[in-house]
Amino acid sequence: MNYYNVVFQPGDVSLEVAEGSTLKEAMNDVGLEFDFLCGGRGTCGKCRVKISKGLTTPVIREQEMLQVKEVDEGIRLACLTTVHNDLIVELPNQKKLAHNILIASEERAFQIAPQLHKVFIEVDKPSRETQSSDWRRLKEGLVKQGYKDHELESTVSILRQMPDVLRGANNLITAVMYESTVAGIEAQDSTKTMLGMAFDIGTTTIVGYLLDLYSGKELSVVSTLNPQTTFGADVISRLTFANHEENGLIKLQSAVVEAINKLIVEAAQKASILRNQIYGISIAGNTCMHHIFLGINPQSIAVSPYVPALSEPLVLDASELNISINQAGKVFMLPNIAGFVGADTVAVLLATELDRSEDIKLVIDIGTNGEIALGSKEKMVACSAAAGPAFEGAQISSGMRGAVGAIDHVYYRDKLEYSVIGGEKPLGVCGSALLDTVAGLVELGILNKRGKFLEFEQLTNPVAQRFKENLIQYEGQGAFLLAEADSTGHGRPIMITQSDIRELQMAKGAMAAGVRVLMETYGIQAQDINEVLLAGAFGNYLTPHSACVIGLIPLELESKIKMIGNAAGTGSKLALLSSGEFRRARDIANVVKFVELGSYPRFNSIFGECTYFNIK
């Protein structure tokens, strides 16, 4: 078997690869994580990489999925490209290594200085005369490294391990330190690696990133459905469950802790490390997820004045929370801002550096509860808008989440076209396609400003004529057909009904009203905003133009929109990798001014106006 050298850029990660392996396999081998949306089955066309040296002919499937121009530029799909010679492969810059973290398609540098660090020490041998205890001699070793004797602390579990580790390692040990606390001891010199995991606990999805805390390198990424969804799809139903079901809080907490522990096992297996080597995790999530994870009853969030029980950042023992990392490991909890503006928003602001920005930026994390922040280093305001689950496909007649089988984008060309996640027959429509569909209907004049389907005879735009077939009546209301029954995966038509449009109007109206109120509070107009950053899964998939046409985002900001991916996850990573960033999270939570929409003057009329569409 022949082996060839493959170098991944940026980061100069190189390895020898057996002939015929795919680039995906090579990336797995070297621990480079990459989102293969269709699981690497060559159906989604999203795993684009650029071959800058050693270009080979694309396979037929690649030719189908890539534009000719892209093929000429050396773009290939990582799951379909096999290795037959030495290669240099450029990855999209989301995979930058070392201490650069992708955010808003830009890297931002920060000082890697993890909260946890390791110190190798040679402990003095025990002496019959001095009777200096194991712990005393260990402390003396740390004092030689600059620690202050009277500040040094430890825990019972460490003290229990200490005698065996010291004697087993002939007094050569590595201490894992959190500030002046010995959080772990390992035999011999293990200072080369220091592992941690950053988590983003979403209401729907939990994502975990296994990181080398010294290099900043991401060793694996894992995610899972938040198992709490069994008990309720959104924050409000979780709050209700926690407060009214017997042992509701405990059930919710156990579910999320179990999910996180499974992710830890999975991430460790993928990276071929032991979970015992993981000494810290960071947690970002909304206030409700935050409280439930800690086992704190979130009842105060559910009732007026909706305050959190806890907003400050916290460092806790992993064992206290039953997190299965090293038994001496730590859990770093990012702070909350308010009952409905949580640690996930703080993480997004940490990642987007709103607090350091010269320009005024608008940051939107769209979800069931949309969080919106506006500001610059001068000041920041934030609010939460109860959008409801329409953006996630719930409450929509043909709606579904953005999973395999979902129509994710809709194009009004000569005829109606759409793309389906996974490429198979469609099963439903997800939020981004809902936006595309409705935006098209608005632009074609098929919907009026108030969101009502016009009669076909009333349509004035000639292009609208092309979609006559799609305009149907369904159960006594107007509807727009996306896919006939026989072209779908389940034999039922997929459509957007008048009711669905009302749902979307409520959802986008809530978000838009939030943006409007923040601008008023801040004292600016839309044109004063220099950048709109869209965070979260939905924000990353929507078509900016559609979002502006329906009025989710002010129309004049369309060209200023940037997708910034899972910024909450990025913020969680930053807090884990750098004690300075963790401190900054506290500062951000302290300075962001929370704006309570419910008590804002004229909120109802603002909201009413915002449910309208932007008809030019």
Place this chain on the structure above:
Amino acid sequence: MNYYNVVFQPGDVSLEVAEGSTLKEAMNDVGLEFDFLCGGRGTCGKCRVKISKGLTTPVIREQEMLQVKEVDEGIRLACLTTVHNDLIVELPNQKKLAHNILIASEERAFQIAPQLHKVFIEVDKPSRETQSSDWRRLKEGLVKQGYKDHELESTVSILRQMPDVLRGANNLITAVMYESTVAGIEAQDSTKTMLGMAFDIGTTTIVGYLLDLYSGKELSVVSTLNPQTTFGADVISRLTFANHEENGLIKLQSAVVEAINKLIVEAAQKASILRNQIYGISIAGNTCMHHIFLGINPQSIAVSPYVPALSEPLVLDASELNISINQAGKVFMLPNIAGFVGADTVAVLLATELDRSEDIKLVIDIGTNGEIALGSKEKMVACSAAAGPAFEGAQISSGMRGAVGAIDHVYYRDKLEYSVIGGEKPLGVCGSALLDTVAGLVELGILNKRGKFLEFEQLTNPVAQRFKENLIQYEGQGAFLLAEADSTGHGRPIMITQSDIRELQMAKGAMAAGVRVLMETYGIQAQDINEVLLAGAFGNYLTPHSACVIGLIPLELESKIKMIGNAAGTGSKLALLSSGEFRRARDIANVVKFVELGSYPRFNSIFGECTYFNIK
């Protein structure tokens, strides 16, 4: 039924007592603890109190057990005296209340400033606009009381209770503080009482004192056999069990933790409080007991160089150690000095104030392992002497512990007389009687300097003739008969054999050699010592003269001997009642110089000499 007012002094503790109740019952009702050695059955005559107002005629039993002079002075027995009018009762000063602790028959004052304290705060109501979290508002309340915001910490369990407590108490709460950590929260103002328990974990006995940490008042005293005795009678056998039996350490730890939890329940019941109100416990015990309690393998103590794993003082979470006090409670561990000079010795030094003494004092805690300390505020030295279990009656043919049925004192009068604990027929002989017996035999010239029984014909002292009947041969060796078979509780004779005397010589030789080595190390002679303080149960019961005659303590120090009771328990109390005393414990552990007898030059010959008796 008539009720009368009874006032106990000192402390002005008064209550209404039903006519005919005993003073013992009244003391129980009001929570005054008192040692009723025979269980209050009127047989030991030790529960002497003085009636200073309302004196009544003694019952016949009291007349028998008290001297005429005592009866005239108003001395009565608390278990036999019944109430028929108003009384003022003076208790022996061991029951002083407030911040005086009995030690060496003297009170010593100290500043009550417990490590734990309570603060009543009125927390601001939550506000929809500021969204200030429960924890933030609670901290603001503490800041108003002088705490520093950035130093304030809490634990997950407190944060979990917080929302309910705050809302249930309409934001009026009492915070239980340990330094800047909120260790507990209680509804409303509960600052009046603050409870804790001080423990002394002995190899054989565990004693616990329930204290009001504000007044220093002792609410109840409880004790139990250390259940670890099932796994081994002495420290060495416990070490062996911990190191060589499967789950040995866990079994030993569980046993002691369970015993302590039972004592907590018992103490709480006796004082009619809830164990949830107990926020802290202090622990004194030898190094082995200390390590096992913490679940730290004591293997390093068992093998050369015999160093402890841990010597520093520690403050731990009670929940981490499964101690069933308030779930946010703290455990204060006194420090150790060396592998065989532990936190119990530190507690004794704390109580005896050796570190503040102008005079040179010798402190001896006699047990299976005797700990000896010598010094003053200038310097202190300490050692451990492996006396073996002879003083506790083990390895002695008729030996038993100092329990009901044990002959505890022996008198060479016209004929041999003895006293028995509990007053019934004797079952065996305990350590103090062993000393009395042997000392008498030495003084009568029946034993020679080397501890050998002389032939009856060789005896020159005419008084020795009186005990001819007692000098017997038993299984081929000389022996001294204390009780004929038919006068004992089990129908077997009780005697001291030649082998028993050898055992005693080994035990007292080890202790005496320890004293000798400490004096040599310190550079002084016996006459330079101003006071000899005997701590521990055995030290409290032995006859000083006997101890000196057999050479356990240098003869010239007989008049300087003081019994100081359970000084380790007293030291444990001090550490719990005063953060200054807890700090002083650390200082003591740091400055006491440990002297290792095994490696002391000429130790074997010193030990050999010390096995001899002091024949004038």
